[in-house]
Amino acid sequence: MLRISALNDAATHVGLAVDLPLANARAICPDVQVHDADEVADADALNAIAEWCDRFTPLVALDLPHGLFLDISGCAHLFGGEAAMMNLVCSVLTAQGFRVSGAIAGTAVCARTLTRHVHGRIVRDGEEAEAVRLLPISALGADMAVVTGLRRAGLKTIGEVADRGRHEITARFGARFTALLEQALGHSDAPISPRKPLPDYIVEKRFAEPVATEAVISATLSGLAGTLVAAMGKQGKGARQLEARFFRTDGAVRTITVDTGQPVTRGEVIDRLFRERLEALSDPLDPGFGFDLIRLTASRTEIVVQEQRDLDAHVHDQDEVSALIDRIAARIGGKRVVVHLPQDTHIPERAVLKAPAQHHLLEAAQSTWPARVAGEPPLRPLRLFERPEQIKVIAEVPDGPPARFVWRRATHAVVRVEGPERVAMEWWRAGSAVLTRDYFRVEDEEGLRFWVYRDGLFEEIEQQEGKAVLPNWFMHGLFA
Template identity: 75%
Template sequence: MASSDAIRPPPQAGEAKKELPSVVAAKDHNAILLHAVDEAAVRAGLSIGLPLANARAICPELTVYDADPAADLKTLNDIADWCDRFTPLVALDAPYGLFLDITGCAHLFGGERALLQIVTNALSRRGFAVSAAIAGTSIAARTLTRHVSGKIVADGAEAQAVGPLPVSALGADSAVTTGLRRAGLKTIGDVAARAPHEISARFGSAFTTLLGHALGQGDAPISPRKPLPDYIVEKRFPEPIATDTVIALTLSSLAKMLVAAMDKQGKGARQLEASFFRTDGAVRAIMVETGRPVTRPEMIDRLFRERLDALNDPLDPGFGFDLIRLAAGRTEIVVQQQRDLDATVHDNDEISALIDRIAARIGGKRVVVHLPLESHIPERAALALPAQHHLAAASAAA
């Protein structure tokens, strides 16, 4: 489990003078407190939580920026989208952190150490201050990032790794942290040396659970932003691609790989998503749905062509895509039907394909079928349903 904390990038050139302390201030309970500080501010003796008036008294030349939680959250989500290239299991650890479940993924990037360096170096080049760590549990990794960056802890060694860290690294409530320090428990190791029932009696069971997770004694599951797709295929490029022809050929080859993987288990795709990762970190995802399970690569190719041609905001490669991924978010078992003698089956297939193509171009909610509905009011005697959903329900009933 990898965890990282990414702080908003420093002001752009011209916004603040070089070497002058800069802080972000936010209102908290009718008081304006420091919400974030840069290295120059730390050297000047400022810290998070300090009243702004006191900060100005300590450092009159202080540059202050208003906190913007909405912009911070958007930036964090953008970073999470970029991190999808490493693992599909990315969770937010608001307000500044991310959890990446890299189980089974690290070897694709040269190992855990290489993956950690790739992530931190790429974010640092974009102006972010990053602290990252890898551990067997998410809480242990997050605890390490608060005081130690670049640490990789083997499974079972979490207690030894976090023991020397101060209790503030756990991220518990400030009242709990203050109480621990007053009791003479300054490090996580000091707290872990006490009996669990003593800690629970004074600081609550929630803190005891948090401490146990940091020590590697169990773990709290993360909540990924996106559900894990049933099937994923992708192609990485040593040199970024930007032409429509190469993008189309890549999607076609990925469709063949995806169908081959699904065919081994007799499944077809009902929901497909193509993700395009740009070299500058931007990610564009395009989704299509089908009324019946799709088992032909040419059909997938055609659906995405229809969708790409109909985009109001065309696909912008920027400086090029270095990764294109095709995922089947929802699949179903394909029911084999007699097609040689039953003309109705062929007609249904053609109708389903037509509906899917139209829905890919104008949207699934705009292609409807009107079903009879019992009502004495003529205007309400019909019910409009998405044609794709009705087709799927009819197929299941058959």
């Protein structure tokens, strides 16, 4: 059954309401214009509004499908008080074409209940019950079955329900509705769930007039970096993840994130990392008509461990490498800067693990790789293919090394061969039998060296296929 999910003032005046069946609506108003609801677009618009509201408080929660919760504890004085702050938020959103109803109360449920019938109400602590007493039950936002049941029982307002015993309400309509009622009356509260976790440290700069020049933006970031470092230094902490947010006057918000390999405790390092990041943006920072707020946060911090450094110059090498990795990661992204960690396995494609360098640099420095025999060529190539490529091989004997092979439509005559190196696959990890590999290091007549393998032994293939077939050959890597 199709129902109304939203309507305008004209539809309300003719008697239509939310959740009314569409057939009933057309019976009341045959000329009603109907449009399909777009829940995805509504959610995107609500998220965009929530992103804009971050300029007032970092604690913004979604109240689906059409509402927002803002925890303004300790923030209202920055905007001239609670009334001035609410008027500012509502007037800007109204100017953008939205219909807004706002209220301020000690509990989120009380504020939401008020917005459904009264706009601009500010309720002081302890006055929640009196503020919602005369409102209809439907303002609580409970299930329609509960609202209908209360109306049939003769309880039409929140005050009438509040006067009844809680055990009666719970027995008839459930503990969930009782908890909702208690929160609306201000007798209990439940914390909101912000869209984003609260950062460890926040510093910001508001401008009386929007700024758009690169010099002012850079100078502002530098000043905020120094303030942030000073705040963290009082508690002996350094930043591991930094986030700069630029709030435009038209409501658009741009967020730039920078990760670091070690806790950062210097403002000039933060400033340099953001400069690198801004210069490397594929979509440059567009100030539009200007930014009226720039915020710098430390989303993740760590306690800085004071280490005693000796006079050995090599002690600082690790710090220099970490700083270089941070700068490169700021330009091209942390996922593109990796280190290779050895793994305890004899399977070639699993012997090396790629990990982000910013988070595994120390682990990579302490890793132990297999020792190489002096004067001998490497046993494994430097370059392995992500997927081995099949080749055609001609061998002098069926289970012998290749004498000639065709790879990528080019024929190579083999002049030198080393092997085989037999690798038995990890049969306990596979759901079916896995063939044994025989690896060969081969060199062609032009001096190119390859790493190829025969996938399976003849006796293994005969047992699996039940008939004599030739094993497949693959190119797995290239030697430098």
